[in-house]
Amino acid sequence: MRRWRVGNLSSGVMFIILGIVLLASLLKGLVVTEYIFKFWPVVLIILGLEIIAYVYFSKADNSKVKYDILSIFMIILVGLFSIGAYTIYSLDIMSKLSSSINRQEYSTLIEDQEINIDKDIKKVIVDYPTQYTYASLDVKEGINNKIIVSGKGTVLANSKEESQSIINNSKIKSRKVGDNLYIEFENVERAENLNPGVTWVGHTIFLPGNKNIEIQAHNQNINIDGDAVKNKWVVRNSSDVDINIDVDDSLDIFATVVNSNGLKGSVEWNKNNELQDEESGNSYTKGNVKFKEGLNKIYIIECEDVKVNTLY
Incomplete structure (x- = not known):
């Protein structure tokens, strides 16, 4: 059977x-x-x-x-x-x-964006977003009445045209609150969950020399040209801050880092002993380096590493 x-x-x-x-x-x-x-x-x-x-x-x-x-x-x-x-x-x-x-990674330019600044603005606050997985912000000196943002990125997409469309969907918004001007970077589509999107992005922002500046870095890398720093600047919560200084720049740099060896570069830092924050329990190292009269100030707060190099 x-x-x-x-x-x-x-x-x-x-x-x-x-x-x-x-x-x-x-x-x-x-x-x-x-x-x-x-x-x-x-x-x-x-x-x-x-x-x-x-x-x-x-x-x-x-x-x-x-x-x-x-x-x-x-x-x-x-x-x-x-x-x-x-x-x-x-x-x-x-x-x-x-x-x-079928996707490829394309190197794509970001369209330049310009933001006009009213005369009564005293402080510009740049909010660089946390959603960029791999990102960096280069800060350079601009003109007094305008902010210009440019950049480039790498995009995983099916065509060059699609990559251009994806990266330029991210716009820079500005809003005025009193005498402060907030600059906010919109989200970008990230390459995740089999979807096309941005894998890396780098922005360059040209900031006015006649305003106080604050940068909220949200653990991103910030690169600053020393001659861009005028008046009083504050950089908060960056992963790494790199500053390139000309020996003729009149600049006073104050840094608070979470790593005991986080003060780096070709300069000699005046370091304070490791300090303990009683509320958070974190320890910090403070350092200072001054160029010429130090007329312009930059305060770097709670970052991982700060590197200052002089240009000759």
Whole structure:
């Protein structure tokens, strides 16, 4: 008497489909995977036809349709595959995966943006966002009545045009509160979860020399040209701050770093002993370095490293 385990044929078909999927994944650019998951219910149809066919033929030749542990396991396996295929198809994972295989990383320029400054503004506050995974902000001296922001980035996209569109979706907003002007960087689309987006971005901001400046760095890297610092500047919560100083700059730098060896560069720092913050329990090292009369001040607060180098 011939016996047939229910699920043999269906499982075989399922493994063939999985093999095709894996093979297609190795061949870049093929869209066959999308059609495979679109027609996943065929596996269930084959399983149903298999059961009906062997029930029918069992009457003719005294064969038996056998339901044992292995058969039940095969049916469960086919069911799990069907649920998984439905999930993949409904979430559009395969089209995203196929698209991500074809993506390239493009180096893309950010369109220049200009912001006019009213005469009654005394302080400019730059809020550099936390959502940039890899980012840096270069600060240079600008003109008195205007802020200019430019930059570039690397974007994971399907085309140069798409990369340009993604990186230029991020705009610079300004809002006036009293005699303060807030400069805020909008979010960018990051490359994550199989989606196209920015992998790195670097901005250059030209700030006026006749205003006080505050930069909220949010653990990003800040690079400052020493001749841009006029009046009083404050930089808060940066990961690293690099300052390039001309020997003729009249600048007084005060830094508070969370690392005992965080005061670096080609200058000789006047260091204070390690200080303890009673509220937070964190320890800090304070340092100071002065150039010429030190008429312009920059205060760097709670950063990891501060590096000051002189230009000759």
